[in-house]
Amino acid sequence: MSIEIQGINKFFDRFQALNDINLTIPDGQLTALLGPSGSGKTTLLRIIAGLESAEQGRILFSGRDVTGLHVRDRSVGFVFQHYALFRHMTVAQNVAFGLDVLPRRERPGKPEIRQRVNGLLEMVQLDHLANRYPAQLSGGQKQRIALARAMAMRPEILLLDEPFGALDAKVRKELRRWLRSLHDELHFTSVFVTHDQEEALELSDQVVVMSNGSVEQVDSPLELYARPDSRFVFDFLGQVNVLSGTIGNGIIRQGDAWVKLPRGCDDDDGQLYLRPHEVRLTQQPTREAHLPFRIEAISVIGAEVRIELKPDGWECDELWEVGISHSDFNARKPQRGDRCYAVPEVGHLFCEHLDEPKTLNWH
Numbered sequence: 250m251s252i253e254i255q256g257i258n259k260f261f262d263r264f265q266a267l268n269d270i271n272l273t274i275p276d277g278q279l280t281a282l283l284g285p286s287g288s289g290k291t292t293l294l295r296i297i298a299g300l301e302s303a304e305q306g307r308i309l310f311s312g313r314d315v316t317g318l319h320v321r322d323r324s325v326g327f328v329f330q331h332y333a334l335f336r337h338m339t340v341a342q343n344v345a346f347g348l349d350v351l352p353r354r355e356r357p358g359k360p361e362i363r364q365r366v367n368g369l370l371e372m373v374q375l376d377h378l379a380n381r382y383p384a385q386l387s388g389g390q391k392q393r394i395a396l397a398r399a400m401a402m403r404p405e406i407l408l409l410d411e412p413f414g415a416l417d418a419k420v421r422k423e424l425r426r427w428l429r430s431l432h433d434e435l436h437f438t439s440v441f442v443t444h445d446q447e448e449a450l451e452l453s454d455q456v457v458v459m460s461n462g463s464v465e466q467v468d469s470p471l472e473l474y475a476r477p478d479s480r481f482v483f484d485f486l487g488q489v490n491v492l493s494g495t496i497g498n499g500i501i502r503q504g505d506a507w508v509k510l511p512r513g514c515d516d517d518d519g520q521l522y523l524r525p526h527e528v529r530l531t532q533q534p535t536r537e538a539h540l541p542f543r544i545e546a547i548s549v550i551g552a553e554v555r556i557e558l559k560p561d562g563w564e565c566d567e568l569w570e571v572g573i574s575h576s577d578f579n580a581r582k583p584q585r586g587d588r589c590y591a592v593p594e595v596g597h598l599f600c601e602h603l604d605e606p607k608t609l610n611w612h
């Protein structure tokens with residue numbers, strides 16, 4: 250079932266929490282609502298669910314207007330950050346809860362409820378824990394039970410609000426993979442709220458980036474990371490190295506730092522944004538770029554060695570970061586305080602006269 254969000258405006262007294270939201274959530278896909286705290290993600294999710302109403306706008310499910318419908322009549326399932334399982338009920342009773350309280354004419358018979366609960370527990374791979382109580386489960390197991398309970402009603406849409414927020418990093422990662430494979434098997438339409446970029450990029454088919462109650466960009470994770478439309482999205486999606494400078498004679502320059510630009514990049518001021526993987530480190534400047542640094546810190550981040558760099562003879566607000574392989578690191582053994590040069594391979598130029606950043610390639 251697809252979800253169409255049309256012209257949604259939401260106020261809390263005079264504060265505008267959502268500002269003219271227009272969005273399509275495709276059928277059968279996993280969509281992430283990603284944004285900093287207070288950007289309106291939960292409010293939008295609650296409006297989709299029917300837990301909150303908007304002053305203006307419409308919500309359509311596969312073309313059907315559900316704006317005025319009560320949450321009960323929308324066929325949506327929810328999972329929240331805090332599992333909210335009933336402590337006095339077993340796992341199986343928790344999963345059956347939504348079915349047990351249906352009006353008599355809609356309620357399946359006891360054998361069918363039992364069968365459905367067993368099927369759901371198998372699906373979340375916790376059938377062996379059916380008779381346990383929530384207190385006897387780990388956080389990750391509780392969250393899987395919460396998901397099984399949400400799906401017991403066979404909703405066509407599943408809404409998840411920071412579903413893994415309360416769990417430690419390793420369990421989060423496992424549950425993400427598990428949710429993704431479950432989703433690929435069952436193809437329900439899901440929308441989940443997160444403020445974690447990595448989670449949104451790893452898990453979803455489509456990411457909706459929000460800020461201050463507005464949608465900033467909607468794209469696939471790969472597109473979003475490779476071609477952010479705005480500085481906000483660029484910054485929010487991960488580490489970025491920035492050279493702010495003056496543009497003239499085919500060069501962007503600040504202090505001792507400069508980078509040659511392709512033809513057609515003319516403006517007064519501009520910023521060159523580079524992701525860590527778009528930059529190489531060398532011991533000499535090249536003909537295309539002169540970006541001198543001193544090595545400030547070296548740390549091992551799993552498969553990569555992260556080098557933090559302090560500009561030498563020019564300035565930037567935050568240290569630059571470049572990742573190098575362990576074999577490169579061992580071959581060169583760079584030390585803290587060493588001088589080195591960054592060589593951009595790909596970059597993104599923001600300047601006044603461009604509506605969108607221009608992607609540059611120095612290969």
Ligand code: ATP
Nearest residue numbers: 261264266284285286287288289290291292293444
């Ligand atoms: P978080 O990641 O912190 O949960 P969020 O992006 O989900 O944030 P919302 O919870 O949707 O943000 O809140 C958006 C804005 O609306 C915030 O500024 C919040 O303070 C405000 N807000 C949310 N609910 C209410 C309410 N019931 N009454 C008044 N203001 C509210």
